[in-house]
Amino acid sequence: MKPAGQTHTLAVVGASTLLGKEILEVLKERAFPVARIFTAGGAETAPDLPVLDLGDSYQDDVLVEEPEDSEPDYVFLADRLRPAPEGTNLGLLHSAERLAEAEHSKVIDLGGFMLPKAGGAVRIPSLEREGRAPERLDSPATSYYVAPHPAVVVIARLLLGLSERFAVESAVGEVFGSASEIGPRAIAELQKQTLNLLSFQKIPQAVFGAQMAFNLLPRLGRGRTQPGEPAPLERRIRDELRDYMGGHVPLPALRFVQAPVFHSLAVSLYVRTREPAPLAALGEALAAPGVRLRRISEGPPSPVEVTGSSDILVDALTADPAHPEGFWIWAVADNLRLAAVNAVEIAESLKSGGP
Amino acid sequence: MKPAGQTHTLAVVGASTLLGKEILEVLKERAFPVARIFTAGGAETAPDLPVLDLGDSYQDDVLVEEPEDSEPDYVFLADRLRPAPEGTNLGLLHSAERLAEAEHSKVIDLGGFMLPKAGGAVRIPSLEREGRAPERLDSPATSYYVAPHPAVVVIARLLLGLSERFAVESAVGEVFGSASEIGPRAIAELQKQTLNLLSFQKIPQAVFGAQMAFNLLPRLGRGRTQPGEPAPLERRIRDELRDYMGGHVPLPALRFVQAPVFHSLAVSLYVRTREPAPLAALGEALAAPGVRLRRISEGPPSPVEVTGSSDILVDALTADPAHPEGFWIWAVADNLRLAAVNAVEIAESLKSGGP
Numbered sequence: 001m002k003p004a005g006q007t008h009t010l011a012v013v014g015a016s017t018l019l020g021k022e023i024l025e026v027l028k029e030r031a032f033p034v035a036r037i038f039t040a041g042g043a044e045t046a047p048d049l050p051v052l053d054l055g056d057s058y059q060d061d062v063l064v065e066e067p068e069d070s071e072p073d074y075v076f077l078a079d080r081l082r083p084a085p086e087g088t089n090l091g092l093l094h095s096a097e098r099l100a101e102a103e104h105s106k107v108i109d110l111g112g113f114m115l116p117k118a119g120g121a122v123r124i125p126s127l128e129r130e131g132r133a134p135e136r137l138d139s140p141a142t143s144y145y146v147a148p149h150p151a152v153v154v155i156a157r158l159l160l161g162l163s164e165r166f167a168v169e170s171a172v173g174e175v176f177g178s179a180s181e182i183g184p185r186a187i188a189e190l191q192k193q194t195l196n197l198l199s200f201q202k203i204p205q206a207v208f209g210a211q212m213a214f215n216l217l218p219r220l221g222r223g224r225t226q227p228g229e230p231a232p233l234e235r236r237i238r239d240e241l242r243d244y245m246g247g248h249v250p251l252p253a254l255r256f257v258q259a260p261v262f263h264s265l266a267v268s269l270y271v272r273t274r275e276p277a278p279l280a281a282l283g284e285a286l287a288a289p290g291v292r293l294r295r296i297s298e299g300p301p302s303p304v305e306v307t308g309s310s311d312i313l314v315d316a317l318t319a320d321p322a323h324p325e326g327f328w329i330w331a332v333a334d335n336l337r338l339a340a341v342n343a344v345e346i347a348e349s350l351k352s353g354g355p
Numbered sequence: 356m357k358p359a360g361q362t363h364t365l366a367v368v369g370a371s372t373l374l375g376k377e378i379l380e381v382l383k384e385r386a387f388p389v390a391r392i393f394t395a396g397g398a399e400t401a402p403d404l405p406v407l408d409l410g411d412s413y414q415d416d417v418l419v420e421e422p423e424d425s426e427p428d429y430v431f432l433a434d435r436l437r438p439a440p441e442g443t444n445l446g447l448l449h450s451a452e453r454l455a456e457a458e459h460s461k462v463i464d465l466g467g468f469m470l471p472k473a474g475g476a477v478r479i480p481s482l483e484r485e486g487r488a489p490e491r492l493d494s495p496a497t498s499y500y501v502a503p504h505p506a507v508v509v510i511a512r513l514l515l516g517l518s519e520r521f522a523v524e525s526a527v528g529e530v531f532g533s534a535s536e537i538g539p540r541a542i543a544e545l546q547k548q549t550l551n552l553l554s555f556q557k558i559p560q561a562v563f564g565a566q567m568a569f570n571l572l573p574r575l576g577r578g579r580t581q582p583g584e585p586a587p588l589e590r591r592i593r594d595e596l597r598d599y600m601g602g603h604v605p606l607p608a609l610r611f612v613q614a615p616v617f618h619s620l621a622v623s624l625y626v627r628t629r630e631p632a633p634l635a636a637l638g639e640a641l642a643a644p645g646v647r648l649r650r651i652s653e654g655p656p657s658p659v660e661v662t663g664s665s666d667i668l669v670d671a672l673t674a675d676p677a678h679p680e681g682f683w684i685w686a687v688a689d690n691l692r693l694a695a696v697n698a699v700e701i702a703e704s705l706k707s708g709g710p
Contacts, residue, residue: 235676254677261615
């Protein structure tokens with residue numbers, strides 16, 4: 001069924017990545033008025049997803065066409081741009097320079113792929129609709145939008161919500177990433193490692209560079225970073241938070257930990273307010289559409305539980321007994337879905353001309 | 356081979372727990388001069404350890420006898436005291452009141468089991484030998500010693516080491532516990548959950564109260580805590596840290612997270628100093644026997660790697676780019692071994708009459 005009214009031409013770069021598939025799924029669910037969807041090859045394909053994959057049915061009846069040589073209205077970057085293969089039209093989807101020069105296309109970048117080429121604005125439309133986003137400095141007219149890492153969506157939502165009613169002094173955050181963060185090869189490797197460990201066989205380590213099953217890694221193996229420097233993903237999250245929250249809320253100290261989890265994202269935040277504040281009032285400050293607060297009498301929300309949901313699940317806040325002005329937040333979200341929903345919401349807000 | 360010189364009579368309550376077995380192993384390794392070891396039943400037995408268990412060979416040739424009715428020199432509490440079964444001598448090993456009244460025995464409590472009955476002193480002899488332990492207020496003559504949770508040994512060692520050379524302003528810590536923290540039933544349940552998930556079967560949840568495999572839990576299921584209160588283990592760690600570090604170093608804000616890991620303990624610490632300090636100097640301040648610092652060019656230490664070792668492995672420190680005076684520490688230790696070594700060192704220090 002074709003939507004009434006104006007329809008749009010979309011391109012999804014990396015449509016076969018986990019994130020690309022999620023974008024196609026969200027576009028369909030939200031009935032984004034699509035005339036045509038072009039897909040362009042990404043680096044990763046999703047061949048044999050392991051048995052723990054939740055069996056989502058992707059893109060079955062979304063209209064997908066091969067690229068042609070015209071500019072799409074919206075380009076979702078779910079993967080790096082690749083040099084154009086022989087015989088491909090729409091070469092603009094294969095180079096950041098070409099894409100930056102596109103006159104018509106609006107680019108929604110889900111992974112900082114164009115960052116070196118074009119200064120874009122981080123956008124979280126759900127916060128902007130609620131009037132919770134900080135006033136931004138007028139950014140130059142852009143056709144390049146940064147769809148931030150889902151940890152940024154979670155942390156910005158929590159801290160901006162709190163800062164409306166309380167003076168947030170400082171925050172310390174740990175972000176726990178799952179295999180799906182890296183892609184199908186990581187999911188497959190975590191599964192294979194698990195099976196092999198349980199049957200005393202050698203484990204593959206090509207993706208994680210170390211034993212990931214039944215383990216925790218504060219950084220992946222094989223020196224991807226310079227001495228004393230944060231891991232690249234940690235840096236991306238920090239940079240996007242800084243860009244989005246500006247000086248509005250103190251930027252949290254941040255660490256990324258890779259957990260032996262297949263899907264989703266967990267965030268642990270320790271927040272200090274200027275004055276001690278009652279937990280109930282702090283919890284109320286977090287209330288928003290798409291945020292579900294747990295009571296202490298319920299089980300704590302966990303990465304497994306939130307898979308497939310668009311919500312951010314937040315555990316009952318807990319006071320830190322040693323620090324009257326300090327308290328802990330635990331939040332989980334489906335990383336792929338949250339990122340995809342936010343990216344599609346960016347397109348929707350551009351389409352309707354406002355946040 | 357019987358050691359020369361004075362020998363001692365020991366009792367291990369909960370000798371069949373993971374911690375009790377580790378104590379027996381450490382006593383043997385360090386050739387503690389033992390005349391006799393009594394064991395008294397603990398709550399947990401270690402029946403069929405799962406395939407991932409590292410196959411330690413426990414207590415094979417330690418002399419173990421049934422309790423008789425005299426006071427042992429040292430009592431290691433590796434499990435709760437239990438009402439004396441019919442026909443048992445040495446009834447003092449079965450009630451905290453009796454044990455507190457023992458005239459001769461020195462009690463080394465590894466789990467806060469006697470806490471409600473007797474005020475004891477937290478002891479970390481390795482820090483005291485190095486002169487790094489804070490001066491303690493003179494505690495009343497006691498025969499009850501608290502062998503702290505291994506996370507306390509790790510955190511106290513790191514923060515006291517740093518505070519010798521730098522003004523530590525604040526610290527925020529997350530402690531990641533493994534199944535071995537809870538016991539053999541937790542190890543077995545994590546393994547069973549893993550296998551069942553990989554073969555689409557229902558998972559047992561009796562111990563964790565939730566899916567633990569491929570997941571993270573900020574607290575266990577089934578409301579073990581009051582609204583807004585920290586989990587019991589978190590409270591124990593915090594209380595012991597407060598007791599040991601006194602006002603010497605700011606008490607860290609603290610969270611305990613249960614990870615899908617079989618063995619060991621990981622600690623993530625964010626520390627702020629009054630003035631920005633070079634990472635190299637901060638790292639040097641942590642140098643001590645039993646602490647091994649990793650370089651950034653090496654893989655990060657992980658819970659899996661440290662299993663079976665007495666050392667505390669510390670990853671290369673990383674600066675937090677958003678906070679010039681903030682940096683991150685990642686440390687791992689074998690929880691059972693570290694706790695057992697510290698407990699035996701308490702007995703050794705008492706035997707030699709000094710720290």
